[in-house]
Amino acid sequence: MRDFIRQPAxxxxxxxxxxxxxxxxxxVCLPTWSSVVGYEEGRQKILRRLKAGYPRFxxxxIVERVTLRAAEELCGDGETAYLFPTKSAAQRAQRWIERRSKLAVRSSGFDGFQAVIVPQAAAxxxxxxxxxxxxxxxxxxxEDWLxxxxRTGSKLxxxxRRLAKIYGTGSEQVSVFGNGMAAITALLRSLPGVAEGRRTLQLEFPYVDSLKLQERFGNGVVFLNETEGESFEEALQRIVRGEFAAVFTEVPTNPLLRCVDLERVSVACREGGTPLIVDDSAVGPHNVRVLPLADAVTFSLxxxxxxxxxxxxGGVxxxxxxxxxxxxxxxxxxxSTETGPLYLGDVQALLANMKGYPARLKGANDSARDLAALLASHPAVAEVWHPSRTTTERxxxxxxxxxxYGALLSFALKSARRAPRVFDALEVTKGPSFGTRFTLACPYTLLAHYRELDWAEGCGVPRHLIRVSVGEEDPRELHQRFEDALRVG
Incomplete structure (x- = not known):
């Protein structure tokens, strides 16, 4: 098994x-700028080499093998199958797909799973x-099905209890889901104001799907990109007046690693009787403590x-x-029951992986802080985003x-044209996601906003931004790799 700390991809x-x-x-490894573009444009010479990927994308x-089995048994000509863990989840998906596509969709049991069968036009x-x-x-x-x-049983x-201890609360306050977006979706559905038809408010630039989820599965969202000046003051007054079903924010945000003035927002939400939802996934609960200010905290496991x-x-x-x-x-x-409780095998894997948290974060925190300082002082770098340098007081x-200050940072070069060369020369593992014990870099804006690059740039997220999740490599060696890439590029 390859050790990506010692043998980066x-x-x-x-x-x-x-x-x-x-x-x-x-x-999955996307090692060059052009491979990221090829992935986003659906080029087969890139896609056919991918042996993995972020599972929502x-x-x-292994899931594909089971899905093909279901399709062979259940699908007719021009149909395709999507698998869900429970009947309730499949039926909810069926109704939503029918509303959006205006096409007939059916659901069926499949040997422990639930399948939604859709015409190709609704895929x-x-x-x-x-x-x-x-x-x-x-x-x-x-894998277990194959x-x-x-397996039955649960260690949920x-x-x-392990998560409750980390967050300093009781286990009855914790709910766990199959991933972070499933947790946010469940919370969105649980908000009384959403059922009443009110919109939500998003403060600061968020992870792409968090915003789109509110747009498509809520009643729409008011988005305030930067919480400064008159616009922020007006938003606080609207919160106090109770206009919103909830206020969503990330601390810090991904990829700009900014923080809203959470104390002021919390006060406004309590005055307005508005739930405040905070996501701490970018740095994790060991680095920030936000539960005392929020009504609910969402997180990625x-x-x-x-x-x-x-x-x-993921969880709430x-x-x-x-x-x-x-x-x-x-x-x-x-x-959680309707969507499907986190599977026993996944719970066991998480319990094993969480051993040593939060002690293992200290080295990565320190390395990232020093890397942010190194990049900020480099003549080729225009800007660095990291909580040690970005809205630090908040x-x-x-x-x-x-x-x-966490181990996630972003940077942009003064010359956008140099970004592909620098990225290609960077000798660290390259791919989407973050939070691994090995360093992971990606041209984030290309991956998350490829078809809305102008909009993202208008929100202060450069199209050539590179995001870095710092791992457990020797800091001196890691930092040298960035210096070498900046020199070569």
Whole structure:
């Protein structure tokens, strides 16, 4: 098994290699700028070499095998199948796909799974549903099915207790889902204001699918890109007036690593009776402590909490004394059951991966802070985004007493034309996602916003931005690799 800390995947021959070296890998190597463009444009010479991918975007090969079995049994001419873990999840997907596509869709049981059968003309809509909601079957479920049958039993209570300890709350406040987007989807459905038809408010530039989820599965979203000046003051007043079903934000944001003034937003939300939803996935709960200010915190288990990148998971923790606590917890419990509880094999993998958290973050935190400083001082670099340099005063007010500034950073060069050469010359593992123990770099804006680059750039996210998730490599060696790439490029 390849150790990507000692043997990073960065060359053309690494294109398509699973990251990590596992059948359950949640990322894939895209080693060059052109390979990222080819992936986004759907070029077959790139796609056919991919042996893995982020599971909401590229179906895991094991899941694909089970899906093809279902299609052989259930599909007619011109139809394709999408698998879900529960009947409720499949029926909900069926209704949504029919509304969006205006085509008839059917669902059917398939040996422990539920299949939604759609005409080929509705395949893109079905794919979008699974991408945005995260309601998919896991590769470990598919693997066990192929090996003779799904396992029963659960260690979910143990995982919830472990997470509750990290967040400093009771396990009854924690709900766990198949991935981070499934957790956010469940929470969005649980908000009373959404059922009443109100829009949500997004503060600061978020991860792409978080915003699109509110647009497509809520009642629309008001988006405030930068929380400064008169626009922010006006937003606070609208919150106080109770205009929104909820306020969403990330601390810090991905990829600009900015923080809203969370204390002021929290006060406004409490005055307006508006739930405040905060996502801490970019740095993890060891580095920031936001639950006292939020009504609910969403998080990815795939990233820093796992650290390996070979299992999907996500969750929500509700503040015990929130005025919305009882309703949210009851609804999230129902959502978890209907969507499908995190599979036993995935729970076991997460429990094993979480050992050593948060101690393993310290070195990566320090290395990233130093790399951010190195890049900021380099004459070829225009800007660096990292909490140690970006809205630092706001971040410090929510920083965990034992935490740091996180191991995720972004940077942009003064010359956009040099970015592809620098990226191609960079000898670290390259692919989407973050939070692995090995460093992982990608041209984030190309991957997340390829078809809306002008819009992203208008929001302050350069199209040539490079995001870096710093791992456990020797800091001196890692930093030298960046210096070498900047020199070569």
């Amino acid at each position: 960065f060359s053309e021959e690494d294109l398509g290699v699973p990251l990590p070296d596992s059948p359950h890998a949640c990322s 590229i179906r895991n090969p 893109t809509v079905a794919w979008e549903y699974q991408r945005f909601t995260g309601e998919i079957i896991s590769s470990r479920m598919a 090996n003779g049958g799904l 209570g143990l995982l919830k 795939t990233k820093w909490l796992s650290g390996v990148g070979d299992v999907m998971g 923790v509700v503040r015990e004394d929130s005025e919305f606590a009882d309703d949210l917890i009851a609804s999230l419990d129902r959502e 971040y410090d007010r929510i920083r965990h007493p034992d935490g740091g």
